[in-house]
Amino acid sequence: MALFSKVINKLKKGLSKSREKISSSLMNVLTLGRRIDETLLGELEEQLITDDIGVTATTKIITDLRAAWKDKKIDTADQVIPFLKQELKSYWPDSDRKLNHANSGPTVIMVTGVNGCGKTTSVAKIAAKLSLDGHKVVLGACDTFRAAAVDQLTIWSERTNVQIVKHAQGADPASVAYDACDAAIARKADYLIIDTAGRLHTQDHLMRELTKIRDVISKKIGDAPHEVLQVLDATTGQNAINQAKMFSQAVDVTGIMLAKLDGTAKGGIVIAIRDEVNIPVKFIGLGEQPEDIEPFNPETFVEALFS
Numbered sequence: 001m002a003l004f005s006k007v008i009n010k011l012k013k014g015l016s017k018s019r020e021k022i023s024s025s026l027m028n029v030l031t032l033g034r035r036i037d038e039t040l041l042g043e044l045e046e047q048l049i050t051d052d053i054g055v056t057a058t059t060k061i062i063t064d065l066r067a068a069w070k071d072k073k074i075d076t077a078d079q080v081i082p083f084l085k086q087e088l089k090s091y092w093p094d095s096d097r098k099l100n101h102a103n104s105g106p107t108v109i110m111v112t113g114v115n116g117c118g119k120t121t122s123v124a125k126i127a128a129k130l131s132l133d134g135h136k137v138v139l140g141a142c143d144t145f146r147a148a149a150v151d152q153l154t155i156w157s158e159r160t161n162v163q164i165v166k167h168a169q170g171a172d173p174a175s176v177a178y179d180a181c182d183a184a185i186a187r188k189a190d191y192l193i194i195d196t197a198g199r200l201h202t203q204d205h206l207m208r209e210l211t212k213i214r215d216v217i218s219k220k221i222g223d224a225p226h227e228v229l230q231v232l233d234a235t236t237g238q239n240a241i242n243q244a245k246m247f248s249q250a251v252d253v254t255g256i257m258l259a260k261l262d263g264t265a266k267g268g269i270v271i272a273i274r275d276e277v278n279i280p281v282k283f284i285g286l287g288e289q290p291e292d293i294e295p296f297n298p299e300t301f302v303e304a305l306f307s
Helices: 002-014 016-029 038-050 055-070 077-089 119-132 147-160 173-186 204-220 238-250 269-276 298-306
Strands: 107-112 137-141 163-165 191-195 227-233 255-259 281-285 293-295
Touching: 002 016, 002 298, 016 038, 016 077, 016 298, 038 055, 055 077, 055 269, 077 298, 107 119, 107 204, 119 137, 119 147, 119 191, 119 227, 119 255, 119 281, 119 293, 137 147, 137 173, 147 163, 163 173, 173 191, 173 204, 204 238, 227 238, 238 269, 255 269, 269 281
Parallel strands: 107 191, 107 227, 137 163, 137 191, 227 255, 255 281
Antiparallel strands: 281 293
16 A cells, blocks of 8 residues: 555656646536536536547547436536546556566567657666666667767666667667677576667658667567567657557557656546557656656556546
């Protein structure tokens, strides 16, 4: 119970902007003593879409809410928030949130995303978390197009006491991935995390490079990569969903790390991602420090967002 409270408090702090926005908008609709009717449902639907919950998720919520109202299970506005919370918590199966693992040898996590989304910082956070959990982690600095990316990851590796494999700026990213796989195997690492260059879906040569890295990893470690995480910037809202759809066409994205949730009022995008992309959110970023990362848990997330 103490751990649950600690996580809730951390999430409340990180989601403060989103929670304030949602609370403010819902209070305008769910006034004390108001009876549920079609007018209220229409206003609520509009607010949920405005709060980045997404059209698909909002339609389902309103449909279920209307059914509960007509079945006389709920009647007044003060019963809506508890109903919403229970509905949202039921959206994610347990299997959605678990990292995929290798049957033997290192588990390879390939991380991708556009420039500026917080990708390299997210790589460091994931590495730090796995290391703190007692796992041996190796980083592969495959973002060789930007010297700053390799330098940043090197600093993070030193700060979090995680080993790193890197080449000079401009080196072939796939060759770095190759050497990183060798190092992870030789050092008997539990996890190999591959940082890739930031790219847009319109940059065909970079998208091909991403596929090349994936193929090299697969040849070196049979069933790898076991996890392909895409980092999305929560502050971009619906644009993040479009990015997820595009990247999934180039590589099989298996999970999402949603970064910068502390800097946005668009926390509801987590729910929209679940319905519109059907790629599970596995981690959320709540700040700039290595410890500012949490595995995504629907129960604690929904409690913090609607508390």
